[in-house]
Amino acid sequence: MKIRKLVIYGFGKHENKTIDFRDGINVIYGHNEAGKTTIQQFIVQTLFGFPQKNSAQLRYEPKAGGKFGGQVHLHDEVYGNCIVERVQGKSSGDVTVYFEDGTTGGEEAVKALVRQYDRASFESIFSFSILQLQGFERMDETELSRTLLSSGTTGVDTLLRVEKKMEKEMGDLFKKSGRNPEMNVRAIELKEMEKELKSEQERMATFAPKMDRIHEIEREWLEAKAAYESLRDQYRALELELQLLPLRERKRNLARRLDEVRKSSFPSDGIRRFEMISGRLTELEAKKRGLSAELTAMAEKIPTYPRPEMLTEMERLLAREPEWHEWRSAVGSIHERLTQLNLKRMRLLDRLGLDTSDELLQADVSIHQEEFLYGQLQELNDMNQQIGYIDRQLTQLENELRDIRTDQLSLQKNSPTEAEKKQAEEWPSIRRRLAEAKAYVHMSRSSRDDGNPQLLWMVLLVAAAISIVGLIGDQWIVVGLGACLAVIAALSKIGKRSDQPSLKNVEMERFINEYAGQEAEMEALIVKVQDYEQRHSLLEEAAKANERKMGVLEEEYGAIVQEKERLEQSISEFFVAYGLRKIPNPGILHEFFGMARSLQEIERELEDAARQSAEIQDKIRMRQTEVERLVPAGASESSIYEKLRSDYLSVKEKAQAFKALTQKIEETQMQKQEVGELLSSLRSQQQDLFTEAGVETEEQYYKAYADYQESLTLMQQLEDIESQLSVHGAGEDVSGRSEGELREEVHEVERRLADLEEIMNSFVKEKASLEVETEKLLTDDSYQRKQQLFEMKKAEFGELAKQWSVRQAVVEAIKGMMEELKEKKLPEVLNGAEKLFSELTGGTYMSLALSENGYFHAVAQDGRRYPIIELSQATKEQAYIALRLSLAAAKEKTAPFPLVMDDPFVHFDEMRSSRMFKIMERLSAKHQFIYFTCHDKIVEYWTNATIINVSDIGSAKGAMIR
Incomplete structure (x- = not known):
């Protein structure tokens, strides 16, 4: 199974993203927080379902809302090309599988596609990360050996956890020489x-x-x-x-009277039945007349029935609508692919510095040619490294400058308006005038109220004190405030003779009413303006300093480039044949030839995609011709099926109207027939009542009812007496005893x-x-209590013994199963793991061995066995990875899944990493690898792999692939 493409509708921070994968090794690169883990979880959750909302696992619902879910495009040797789409729905999401033959499926199809594996089983074999390796240092020998054993056999980790839990619970229940266990x-x-x-x-x-x-x-x-x-x-x-x-005695008298009166008979409930039948006859006759009128009206409204063959043809074409959309989608995908290939071709040409690819397509890009050029370009390697270093510094400075500009734009959006700045500038003056006005009005009111001259002199003394303090501290605003207070006091002295406020007093009160209550708001505005100006100044200084650094680096960059051009002049003629205008860096010579080969491969893929697009376009035109025979011409290609569906619904609606009206006429005729039959039945029932009563007319019938009532009254009285007797359980008196005889007894x-x-x-x-x-x-009842307590204790002991027996049986079964796994399943995995472990360690250790007590040992070249706990952290991880890769290889036929790795080799040195990468390149012939990393060196190593930069992932146009 190979993953061809991911289409993310909305998942975590990714929205409307498309990522293409290829066979072999695919490296997903990005810095921290770039979204690598989100992509890894998208693959797992799309195949195995979204976690429950109350689960500890994250659901990665879109941060900005929108459609939740996406598609995983797969190629499987059994099922061919198929698409697994999972979107938000029930707890695990609504899933649909699209197969290449046009059929679809649901959850059962997904389970068949993933070979009935669940998420835990998949992650225990085909997906592992550095998090699974970080706990090795804290494990003892038993835990480490069991972890390695579970990595080489599926399901063992669960069995080991159950066994450990059962043994602990058995110890809590019973110990041979213990005193604290419950038993x-x-x-x-x-x-x-x-x-x-x-x-x-x-x-x-x-x-x-x-x-x-x-x-x-x-x-x-x-x-x-x-x-x-x-x-x-x-x-x-x-x-x-x-x-x-x-x-x-009363009962015998009523019985004799009833025999005398009962001479006539009458139908049971005769009056109610007669009146009900009479009313029903009147109602049904009116209903029969209404049904006849309704049949006449419906016969006039019945429409013409449409042609059935036209409806059948429309249904056939609508049933094949998914095929039409699939063609159009395929054309769009091919166009997208062509666009991506052209973009990739243009990127390759841009990176190669070429305008056209004609010369390079015919050029010799063999390994011998590459080795020849490598010797000449090796001299430029050091200089290219200097240029790369300066280029990265410039990029970093550009990013910093861009962040500064962004902060400036953000600051500018929240900047105070010109009106606010003007208010902040004018407020100190207004605040001083407002204080003067308040003091003036207060003094004026005080003078008018009591005319106390002592208060006036006190105000003048306060004004003098304020002025002196201002002079001492060189605070002229305070001096001015004291002078104003003195002037206000003097003016209030002059104007105190008048009972009415002066014009200036009125003006002062108007000024107070206008600005009073705005102090807090205006003080906050002043702070806002000052903070804006301070931050604006700091950002401007930072931008200028950044630009000065960039200028120095650019000068240094230009000097190095000039020296490089002098060296390149001697070998520039060699690259003219390849259409290059400048000499490539010796370090990227291998990349240049790789890009040249990729460019030739892209040209071939472009030709193949164009051919596929032409074939599908022919199918679309043929289908459009078929549809246009049934709908009026003029509909666009995108709306032709909408027009067909609209016409189909119209035709179907007419047919349904015809059938509905016809069916309603038939139902109305049946109702009319039923009403007629019911009328005949009711007339017959009415005549039966007359016959049963022995009369012929309605008047005679009512007279017979009156005669019948007297007999009913007597019967009711007789029933009342019988009910009283029955309450006491008394029947007929057969003894014949008198009252005197009963009293003697x-x-x-x-x-x-x-x-x-x-x-x-x-x-x-x-x-x-x-x-x-x-x-x-x-x-007392002490014996009973003790006996009961003794039985209760015996029952508790029996229940505990039963629990201990159950756990003992489980432990024995797990041990037997573990022995069977070691003898039958594990050797196959160990054979492959030994070779990988030996290669990873450079031959230092030849194999892995499992002792009788279940502990792993590493066997050195000289035959010595080292317990796995004594090895270094990196060597333990190598053993673990060797077992996981061997298990995945052993399951290639039954579970051919891609291998998903999340930076599991960070503890390896350069030599061990190189060996690991070589093994992965060898295994990539049969397995697809998806490797997540944030390290630049790993990306630089895998030049022939598919490199996907998460930071450059675009929208529906796809991911940036190198």
């Missing part, structure tokens, strides 16, 4: 309780005979009580019989009840005496 504590308690129960049993043995007599008395008392209750029931029955004698039962009461009282007295005797010997 040990319960066993000790049971032994002590068993001794106490035996003691209680011996003490209770002396009370058995007396208890037996008490039980015998209770049994005899119960027998006497049963006989007493039976006589009581007989007594109540005789009393009831005496009470019911008058009711039975009642007296006999009363005598027998008195004898039984005397016998029962004697039993009660004897029992009470025995209970008093036994109470001194046994006054």
Whole structure:
């Protein structure tokens, strides 16, 4: 399986982004916070579902809103080219799989595509990062060996966690020589309780005979009580019989009267049924007339039925609408691809310094030619490095200058207006005048109120003191304020003779009313203006200093370039044949030839894409011709299916209207027929009522009803008496006993009840005496309580033993499974891992071995075995990575997934990293690698890989690929 492209609608910080991948190694490069992890999570979550909202994993919903989700374009050896699209919907998202044959699928299709793997299984084999390697230093030998074992076999890590948990819980339940585990504590308690129960049993043995007599008395008392209750029931029955004698006599009299009156019959509920049938007949006759009128109106409105073959053809074309959109999408994708290829071609030409590619397409870009040029350009390498260093410094300064300009623009947007600046400049003067006005008005009012000359002199003294303080401190504003206060006091002295305020006083009050209450607002405005001017000045100084540094660097850059041109002059003629106007850097000679080869490959891809576009355009024109036969001409290509759908809905609506009206006519005719049949039935029921009542007319029918009511009244009275008798459970009197006989029998039962009461009282007295005797010997129920507590403890102990047995069975099953994994599955992975581990360590260690107790050892060249815990951090990581890569290789046939790595080699030195990269390049023939990194050296190493700079990812135009 290969990932061809990612189309991100909205995921985290990425929105409307497209990223293309290729076979082999794909390096996703970007600085911290650039969004690399977001892309890695997009791949995993699109294939395996978004996390739950309450999950610890992030959902990466778009920061700025918009559509959540995207597409992953795949190529699979079994399913071919397909697209997995997942967007926001249910908790894990709504997923759709588009196959190249035009079919689609849902979650089941995704599971089949990922070979029924879930996210945890995928990440345990095919995705790992530096975070999984950072905990090695803190592991002991057992934890480290188990981690390596789980990396070489899928599912082992889960089994190991379960085994450890079960062993801990078993230890908490029972230990052979322990005292604190729950089962040990319960066993000790049971032994002590068993001794106490035996003691209680011996003490209770002396009370058995007396208890037996008490039980015998209770049994005899119960027998006497049963006989007493039976006589009581007989007594109540005789009393009831005496009470019911008058009711039975009344019942016999009503029965004789009913036999005399009952001479006519009448239908049950006859009047209500007759009136209901009469009303229903009137209603149905009116309904029948309405249905006839409705049928006539619908027959006039029925439309013409449209041609069925036209509707069928429209449905066929609409069913193939996804194919039409897929063609158009494919054309757009091809155009996008052509645009990207042309852009890439232009970028390559720009980087090569060429206007056209004609000369370079015919040029020799073989390895021999590259080696020949490399020797000549090696002399320019040092100078190119200097130029690159200065260029990076200039870029950094440009970025800093751009940030300064951005801050200036942001500051300018929030700058105070000219009116605010003017208000801030004028406010000190206004504030001084406002204070003078307030003092003047206050003094004027005080003078008018009480005319106190002492207050005037006090104000003058205060004014003099303020002026002296201002003179001492060289604060002329304070001196002016004191003088103003003195003038105001003098003026108030002059104007105190008048009862009305002076014109100046009125002017001062108007000034106070205009500006009073604005002090806080204007002070805040002054602070805002001062802060703006200070920040503006600082930003201007920073920009000028940055520009001066850039000028110095640019001068140095120009001097180095001149020296470089002198060296390039001697070999410039060699590159004329390649169409180059300047000599490339020796360090990028390999990149130049790689770009030249890429340029030739792009030209071939452009020709292939143009051919595919022409074929699809032919299909689009043929489909457009088919659609235009059914819709009026003139519709554009983008709206032709909308027009077809609109016409189809119109035709279908006419057909549905015709069918609906036809169906309604048929239903109305059936309703009319049913109404007629119901009318006949009701007339027949009306005649049946007349026949049952023995009459022929409606008047005779009502007269028969009146005759029937008297018999009903008598029957109701008879029923009331029977209901009273039934309440007491009395039936017919078959004994024939008189009232005197019943009363004599009642007296006999009363005598027998008195004898039984005397016998029962004697039993009660004897029992009470025995209970008093036994109470001194046994006054509590301690034995029962201890017996019950003993049984409860036994049940608790049994439940704990059951729990311990279950956990023991689980541990034994996991151990058996682990042994089977070591013997059958792990050797295959270890064989491949040994070769990789040996290559990674440069032959220092020849293989990895697993001891009988489950610990990993590294075998050196001399045969010595070193426990994995004694190796360095980097060597432990090499063993882990070797096992993971070997496991992925072993599952190539059943799970051919790409390998996703997030900077797992940062602890490796340069030599170990070089070996690791060579192994990845060798494995990339069968596996696709997606490598996330923020290190420039890794990008520089993989010149032949697909480099995707996350910082340069554009919108729908795709990612920047080098």
